Amino acid sequence: MPSVARLSTTPVKGTALHHPQTVTVTGNGVADNRRFHLVDARGRLFNGKQHGPLVRLTAEYDTVGEHLRLQFPDRPPVEGRATERGEAVRTDFYGRGVDGHLVVGPWSAVLTDFVGEEVHLVSVDRPGDAVDVHPVTLISTATLDHLRDVTPDGERLDHRRFRMLVEVDGCDVHEEDTWAGRRVRVGGATLQVVGPVPRCLVTNQSPDSGAADFSTLKAIVRYRGELATDLTTPVAHLPDDGAVILGMYATVEQPGEVSLGDRVAPDDHVLQQA
Secondary structure (H helix, E strand, O other), X not given: OOEEEEEOEOOEOOOOOEOOOEEEEEOOEEOOOOOEEEEEOOOOEEOOOOOHHHHHOEEEEEOOOOEXXXXXXXXXXXXXXXXXXXXXEEEEEOOEEEEEEEEOOOHHHHHHHHHOOOEEEEEEOOOOOOOOOOOEEEEEHHXXXXXXXXXXXXXXXXXXXXXXXXXXXXXXXXXXXXXXXOEEEEOOXXXXXXXXXXXXXXXXXXXXXXXXXXXXXXXHHHHHOOOOOOOOOOOOOOHHHHOOEEEEEEEEEEOEEEEOOOEEEEHHHHHHHO
């Protein structure tokens, strides 16, 4: 039976991933996943596509105390309560407007110094909004293992390159693709799987340094071809108009808690359990 093998989140979009034992999935995804994001001087979304080395930053956020800590590779950490809100902003997430507020404090200055250009830290008004398209992404361990197996030097294809919320073990290769349009029970949550995730240039970047060091997109195309049809997701910003796909998007039908080892059951199994 498929089960949850790994969970991956980060409180600041584009920074290093955490792998919690348990997450609470709300109707809008995991509330503290991408709770914050960056914008540039013109108010445009700024993430790993613009500056891969953001993955060298480790962000930690305590929801109860609203305390944010940014650990840098080459300087002391910056931390404090991230509660004071400044100017209201709306960030374009690939055609979807996400409302938020600039965070008052030391964050933007130190991030600007690290990145080398003006950036600002934004807190989303509705937790869960700062994801690319849909609130949940999932992929199977078998699919990732297969990509590594069929790719020369494929052992370098760390799961972190794909930044998926849920990794599922106990599936066949690309079995998750067959879940499109179906309900899937994941632990205490029920998801509605929407369709494939079109991959971006971030997958070519080292999850440790952020430097482009592997032709991951070409590796996917080499064995899969260009499979995208109508993804019902924005693709204009992506290589080849989103033709390179790996993993699946999902929305949340029923919120709930998801932990490592929890069962993952497509709709036919869900119906039998009801």
